Amino acid sequence: MKDLQKIYIRNQILTMPMKVNQELTYKNRKFNKRSDYDNIIKYVDNFIAGENLNRFLVLPGLRDVGKTTILYQVYEYLLVEKKINPQNILYFSCDRLKRTGNADIFDVVNYYCESFHNSLIETLSSPVFILIDEAQYDKEWALNGKLIFDGTKNIFMILSGSSALKLSSNPDAARRLLNIPIYPLSYSEHLKLKYENFKxxxxxxxxxxxxxxxxQDSAEIERRMINIYSxxxxxNVSEWKNYLLFGGFPSSFYQNTNEITKKIVDMxxxxxxxxxxxxxxxxxxxxxxAFQILNYFAFQNPGEVSIGSLSNQFDAKKPLVTKVLDILEKTQLIFHIEAFTSSVKRTTKPHEYFFATPSLKHNLALDVGNAILEDETAYFGKLLESYVASSFHDLDNKSTISYKTYYDDSKKKSSDKNVDFIVQRGLEKPIPIEVSCGDKDKSQIKRAIRKYHSTHGIIISNTHPNIVKEDNIISIPPEIFAFM
Known part of the structure; x- marks a missing residue:
């Protein structure tokens, strides 16, 4: 390691106990914690209790979703609540490290063990905690993580990185690491961080x-939600609307709308x-x-997008369009859903694409021009549809149960209308989902229920202020669905 890098690591050890409180406070108010933090702390506690299987955690996610804050909060938890000696906790950023030379995680950890524990990695005798931010700046992060993991059972590592391209799946570390993606804030997480921590x-x-x-539990659900708000x-009574337009990222709490738009576009x-x-x-x-495709999605209504249409739209070869879409998905800016049909037919059908959070769609459109070029109710309906898609997408990724989301591809004639989504839990019957702001014609959801032999269908709409079930159709207000 270079001398400047050694100085940086020494300074991190000395200054972090004082720095961490400043980093977790804004205007004398301590940041609340999101549910991902609680999940990570379970593995920290298990390691402290002697369990050494899940001791290599990787947190991939978009920039600005709060990964660095989580690492600081873990540091504070170890220091304050678990009374861990500061010399047994190392936080550093590979971004900062690279400014002083090559970013090499193994070299840093090896130097740390030698200088602060008079030990090699392999002979380390006491538990230590390594918290690494911007890990993608070490191009060999996976191999280095594997070597550290294999070298000792006394190191608990958390690596975060803004690039899911480098942090999602890597054969060098895949069998050893535990991947915990950090997604943009859901509405309930947004409320938890902005107002008050609640379960x-x-x-x-x-x-x-x-x-x-x-x-039968609808009244209780509504009562609990009102209790949370109270x-x-x-x-702010417009919080739900503001969330759709500008939420998803913790930094939005402390900025005006122009600053939020600039920050999202810069990100x-x-x-x-x-x-x-x-x-x-x-x-x-x-x-x-990539920019052209993202701006196209920002203005486009939700719907099928074929590789061929994008190829023609931007005069680009189909393999290149396919490659760009794949990489944009790996960065977690966008995701796709497929048609609800047989596995063989599904591979030939176009995809529908959605942004990770509605505010990405809105602010990219806002940056190019006036985002709301149509009826405001219809516009918010599109943002709501994007939120519903991302909610089911995140549910599938965070749950041990398979929750798959598809688009409806069943209409046979032009007069028919498809529902917005088909969702399926495991191998259960599919559930048709219709999304709207304002009154919604029920003919398409009734047709979908018959088509897919579903027991019921769901309408997510503000038509009713409460949860209402009429025959086999359940209407859920968006702000209640948003607590899913």
Whole structure:
């Protein structure tokens, strides 16, 4: 290691106990914690108790979703609540490390063990905690993590990185690491961080209602939600609307709308120009295509998008369009859903694409021009549809049960209308989902229920202020669904 890097690591050891409180406070108010933190702390506690299987955690996610804050909060937990000696906790950023030379995680940890524990990695005798931010700046992060993991059972590592391209799946470390993706904030997580930490004890009840079709708990769900809101001080009655437009990222709490738009647009630009640049074969022309596709999705209504149509739209070869879409998905800016049909036919059908959070769609459109070029109700309906898609997408990724989301491809004639989504839990009957702001014609959801032999269907709409079940159709207000 270079001398400047050694100085940086020594300073981190000495200054972090004082620095961490400043980093977790804004205007004398301590940051609340998201549910991902609680999940990570379980593995920390297990390691402290002697369990050494899950001691290599990787947190991939978009820039600005709060990964660094989680690492600081873990540091504070170890220092304050678990009374761990500061010399047994090392936090550093590979981004900062690279400014002083090559970013090499193994070299840093090896130097740390020698200088602060008079030991090699392999002979380390006491438990230590290594918290590494921006890990993608070490191009060999996976191999280095594997070597450290295999070298000792006394190191607990958490690596975070803005580039899911480098952190998602790597054969060198795949069998050893535990991948915990950090997604943009859901609405309930947004409320938890902005107003008051609370336990979302209605999420499971909403999920059960959607997939089981039973509404006997609806009054209790509504009562609990009102109770959550009643504990908030200075609550903004337009919070749900503001969340759809500008939420998803913790930094939005402390900025005005113009600043939020600039920060989101800057973040997207960094993902395309920096994170995508880490992938071999991504040239400037390819980055331009990525921007064009993202802006196209920002203005487009939700719907099927074929590779051929994008190829023609931007005069780009189909393999390049396919490659760019794949990389944009790996960065977690966008995701796709497939048609609800047989596995063989599904491979030939176009995909529908959605942003990871509605505010990405809105603010990219806002940056190019006036985002709302149509009826405001219809516009918010599109943002709501994006939120519903991302909610089911995240549910599938975070749950041990398979929750798959598809688009409806069943209409046979032009007069027919498809529902927005088909969701399926495991091998259960599919559930048709319709999304809207304002009144909604029920003909398409009734047709989908018959088509797919579903027990019931779901309409997510503000038509009713409460959960209402009419025959086999359940209407759920968006703000209640948002607690799922």
């Amino acid at each position: 979302n004890d209605i999420s499971l009840s909403i999920i059960q209602m959607i997939f089981n079709g039973e509404t 504990n908030f001080q200075n609550f 997207v630009e960094k993902v395309v120009t920096t994170d995508m640049n880490n992938i071999e074969g991504i040239a400037n022309g390819t980055q331009d295509l």
